[in-house]
Amino acid sequence: MNLDIVTAPPLGDLPHGFFGRDGGVSTGAVAGLNCGLGSGDDPEIVTANRRVAADALIEDAPLASVYQIHSADAVIATEAWPIEERPHADALATNVPGLLLGIVTADCAPVLFADRQAGVVAAAHAGWRGAIGGITDAAIAAMIRLGAQPKNIAAAVGPCIAQKNYEVDPAFPDPFLEENPENARFFIEGPAGRLHFDLESYVAARLAGAGVGRVWLAGLDTYASEDRFYSYRRATHRAEPNYGRQLSLIGLSPDKS
Incomplete structure (x- = not known):
């Protein structure tokens, strides 16, 4: 199976990767490697897709994930939680070798970290x-607690929606400008004004x-790359019934000792 x-x-x-939609066994609007348990896809199929992705990095590794709620909450993972017991959060950190951490996205930015x-x-x-x-700050704080x-x-920072396709309402910038007027640099006027x-x-x-030593950007647009990535906004613009989610994973290599 090509991934x-x-x-x-x-x-x-380090075992890590931002997965696209190639491979997997989902069909229809979410065809491919759909890893979103909230996508309306068959949960057994989604679980199978997540297993395929995890095995591509560390065969048979447990996969810890959270119930994502667009929060600034981060948790520390020492094992993989049962699906129904996942904590409500949007970041997770670990120092356990062989445990994979996973988050799903469909235009939002996936971020993987390593010290x-x-x-x-x-x-x-x-x-x-x-x-x-402050979700990235929370992730860093969780890492600091682990040393x-x-x-x-x-x-x-993995594939996410690019600025040219991220049109926002007039009031959208307000909280960003209140945080720091210099955040105006993250907004431009598009072709439609x-x-x-x-x-x-x-x-x-x-x-x-936050003082991170090195920041790398994938520079890949989920909205524009239909054959490669799922996109919430693209699906919404097309009035599609649901949309898939891509998985991003990172872990520490298993302890061989």
Whole structure:
């Protein structure tokens, strides 16, 4: 089965990847490697897709994920929770070798983190609400509790909606400008005279402001790349009944000792 896996050079040889929609067994509007349990897809099929993705990184590894709520809440994972017992959060961190951390997105920004010196990794789901609320800061704080240091953390921002396709309402910038007037740089006027938001750059700025040692951007647009990625906004514009979610994973290699 061919999988489309985007990897980030700063994360080195750690098991990680931003998965596209290639591969998998979902059909219809969510055809491919749909990993969203809330997508309306058959849960057994979604679970099978998630297993395929996890096995591509660490065979038979447990996969810890959260029930995502567009929050600024991060948790520490020591094991994989049963699906029905997943904590409500949008980031998770671990120092347990062999445990994969996963978050799902469909235009929001997936962020993978690693302090390889400390042996700590994290994953975060950063939509605009979570981003301005501080979800990346919360992920970093969880890593610090496990012994990481911001200057040693590498963060990778995966495929998300690009500014040219992220049109927003006139009042949308208000909380960003209240946070910092310099956030005006993340907005431009689009061809139709409406504002467009640069989510990827805003998330990168938050990471840099938190003292992260290195920030890498995938620079891939989920909205524009229909054959490669799922997109909530694209599905909404087409009045499609549902939409898939792509999975992003990171972990520490299993302890061989």
